[in-house]
Amino acid sequence: MLDLHDVSQSIDATDLRILQALAQSGSLTGVSEALHISQPAITQRIKRLETKLGVPLTERFGRKIRLAPAGQILASHGAKIVAELEVALDKISALCDTRGGEFRLVGFPSASATIVPEMMRAMREIAPVVTFKYREAEPPEALELLSQGEVDCAIIFDYQSTTKLPSNVIYEQLWYEELNMVAVSSDPRIKPGRRIRISDFQQDHWIAGCPKCRGHLLTAAAEQGFAPDIVQETDNIPAMIAMVAAGGAVAMVPELALSGMRMLPEGVHTARMIPARQRSVGIAFLGTTQPSPAVKLAYALSSRVDYRRWNLQLLND
Known part of the structure; x- marks a missing residue:
């Protein structure tokens, strides 16, 4: 049985950003360029998350790669989380710049x-x-x-x-x-x-x-x-x-x-x-x-x- 609490503890903002970028670019190269993360690191993160969830998050479509249904759900809901996180980090950064x-x-x-x-x-x-x-x-x-x-x-x-x-x-x-x-x-x-x-x-x-x-x-x-x-x-x-x-x-x-x-x-x-x-x-x-x-x-x-x-x-x- 899937332990949702355990999975939620293993998902971080980078995972969510990777799925969002993949939805937009359709390639690991595009994700790597957008996030400045190496392709091996991206692949490793996706596989680790798929193992935790027990479902595929991506699928091949010709030469491109796209999000599977589970990946689409996670990317969609994750967009809101990442947006809120960016706002919080911007406020913290502003605080650092001031003080x-x-x-x-x-x-x-x-x-x-x-x-x-x-x-x-x-x-x-x-x-x-x-x-x-x-x-x-x-x-x-x-x-x-x-x-x-x-x-x-x-x-x-x-x-x-x-x-x-x-x-x-x-x-x-x-x-x-x-x-x-x-x-x-x-x-x-x-x-x-x-x-x-x-x-x-x-x-x-x-x-x-x-x-x-x-x-x-x-x-x-x-x-x-x-x-x-x-x-x-x-x-x-x-x-x-x-x-x-x-x-x-x-x-x-x-x-x-x-x-x-x-x-x-x-x-x-x-x-x-x-x-x-x-x-x-x-x-x-x-x-x-x-x-x-x-x-x-x-x-x-x-x-x-x-x-x-x-x-x-x-x-x-």
Whole structure:
């Protein structure tokens, strides 16, 4: 038997907005563009809600997707709920603009030099009276700060959906980036425009990054049948690349970190890998029945980020 109380507790405003946008656009691409939510996240939310309700909410119609009868009912009634919520949030936002307030964000080091400054500039236009408070931490520590209520939102990265989220935290992927091999320019395996295999470097010494990055390196190497000989470890990406330039070791570095550097040290080249190694970048926040003003602000700020400048890509590109 369907537990309506349980289902009502699991439906939030984002679910209702997705159904409304789907009714208008008839495609996941249209919903993604309208709400700035990745297609995988949209699909995941719809499937989760269908499982709770026990009925399909969408159906295929040729190449398009449309709402099933249950989806139409939920979207119709949800429109009133979302409208009331928007009014309440606008009033809260106005209150913040009048009295000031704080927006507390935590992010990882590579984001500190790229994504975060763009969000800070956008804040001066969107909410100039609100104070932008920022601190830096790798994803595990950032998620702990978020779960404990010490920050409002977190910018984190995730390798192949391996991050273990606290039970009260939601992670929405916004972009993805490729990882690069970094080696001395005299290395014949690194050539402009050529993709290389990580297994080509199984006899080399390696430099590893933060624990999550180190774990991904170990996983990627294991998939190609070897264990990397890690001889140096540092969370500092510029230092890591400088160590590579000094000779004797190679490293795997995310695109965002490379883009944040004005120039690479002399004597260093980079190359993309085959198969491509990627990680997602997005926003983590506390899961509630309705988005807080801080989360709404975080999405507004992230939509102002020129992600192409940092060689990031949208998940549905």
